[in-house]
Amino acid sequence: MEITPILSGAEMLQLMSLLRDVKHVVTLGHRGPDGDAMGANLAWADYLRRLGKQVTVIMPNPCPDFLRWLPGAQNVLFFSQDDHRETALDAIRRADLICLLDFNALHRMQELAPIVEKAKARRLMIDHHENPDTTCADLIISRPGACSTCELVFRIVYQLGGFDQMPRGAAACIYCGMMTDTGGFSYASNNPEIFIIIAHLLTKGIDKDKINRNVNNSWSDHRLRFWAYIINEKLTFHRAHKAAILTITREDMKRFRYIRGDSEGLVNEPLKVRGMRLSISLREDTEKDVVRVSVRSVDDFPANRLAEEFFNGGGHFNAAGGELPFPLEEAVKTAERAIAAYADKL
Numbered sequence: 001m002e003i004t005p006i007l008s009g010a011e012m013l014q015l016m017s018l019l020r021d022v023k024h025v026v027t028l029g030h031r032g033p034d035g036d037a038m039g040a041n042l043a044w045a046d047y048l049r050r051l052g053k054q055v056t057v058i059m060p061n062p063c064p065d066f067l068r069w070l071p072g073a074q075n076v077l078f079f080s081q082d083d084h085r086e087t088a089l090d091a092i093r094r095a096d097l098i099c100l101l102d103f104n105a106l107h108r109m110q111e112l113a114p115i116v117e118k119a120k121a122r123r124l125m126i127d128h129h130e131n132p133d134t135t136c137a138d139l140i141i142s143r144p145g146a147c148s149t150c151e152l153v154f155r156i157v158y159q160l161g162g163f164d165q166m167p168r169g170a171a172a173c174i175y176c177g178m179m180t181d182t183g184g185f186s187y188a189s190n191n192p193e194i195f196i197i198i199a200h201l202l203t204k205g206i207d208k209d210k211i212n213r214n215v216n217n218s219w220s221d222h223r224l225r226f227w228a229y230i231i232n233e234k235l236t237f238h239r240a241h242k243a244a245i246l247t248i249t250r251e252d253m254k255r256f257r258y259i260r261g262d263s264e265g266l267v268n269e270p271l272k273v274r275g276m277r278l279s280i281s282l283r284e285d286t287e288k289d290v291v292r293v294s295v296r297s298v299d300d301f302p303a304n305r306l307a308e309e310f311f312n313g314g315g316h317f318n319a320a321g322g323e324l325p326f327p328l329e330e331a332v333k334t335a336e337r338a339i340a341a342y343a344d345k346l
């Protein structure tokens with residue numbers, strides 16, 4: 001089975017001309033960088049460096065600890081960190097090209113958005129989220145059908161002839177993003193070519209079992225008890241166990257010594273209940289007075305539409321998110337209203 005080319009002839013020419021004369025490149029991920037954002041940016045940066053570019057990888061804020069092992073992660077600049085900010089600003093000022101990977105609108109970078117908008121650099125977006133803001137880059141490679149931005153980076157590098165020289169580290173980054181964005185290939189991953197790509201990555205000598213352990217089995221004991229607590233005490237079922245809401249307060253986080261990423265994936269747990277179609281997580285933000293909303297659904301339940309309509313957000317069909325104002329009790333009522341409004345879809 002072949003790997004189908006991802007870029008049209010016209011896109012290929014556009015991309016090549018965009019890359020041709022640039023020297024200084026910045027690649028950027030979204031706020032709250034996940035395995036895909038980190039993996040895609042690191043692998044794309046690796047490719048650009050192999051083309052002779054000077055590349056700086058920047059994230060708006062730090063990635064969770066379970067991604068620190070990614071080859072190249074130690075050189076990523078986290079803009080919210082005081083000791084990284086000036087270097088990051090310098091790189092953005094100097095850049096001829098800014099690559100935006102794994103998000104579809106500038107505001108997903110939060111405080112970096114106006115800075116990137118004012119920068120002189122041209123912009124390239126590579127992403128798999130639906131409905132990209134078509135004005136935010138000179139070239140937008142948007143493929144909502146792809147399982148991850150890492151899959152897109154692989155396909156682009158492959159099509160541009162950069163696969164043979166791809167080092168094991170970049171292959172590991174790509175595998176990590178594909179794995180994390182599909183819940184370990186348990187959703188959004190029925191395209192047979194995904195597994196052809198994995199076969200290619202394995203030829204680079206990556207240890208996919210170890211990547212899985214690094215990402216999924218590196219919990220603190222506090223985190224395990226935190227999940228158990230939330231599931232036991234803070235989870236409610238609705239509509240005859242077809243929907244669930246879980247809540248996380250700052251108090252809960254303090255009690256279990258919460259660190260960034262500790263609630264990552266928790267919203268998926270209720271979907272393990274037979275017949276469950278929708279899960280909503282409401283978490284008090286640690287910095288701002290807002291409630292962070294995560295929505296997960298199965299089959300034909302449109303999580304993204306629900307998130308757009310009720311949670312000031314959006315996302316993928318089965319995995320979306322948003323934000324609600326304080327207090328948490330009001331957010332719970334909003335979530336309950338959302339469930340009632342979508343009862344016919346449950």
Ligand SMILES: [Mn+2]
Pocket residue numbers: 036037102128148149181
């Ligand atoms: Mn992604």
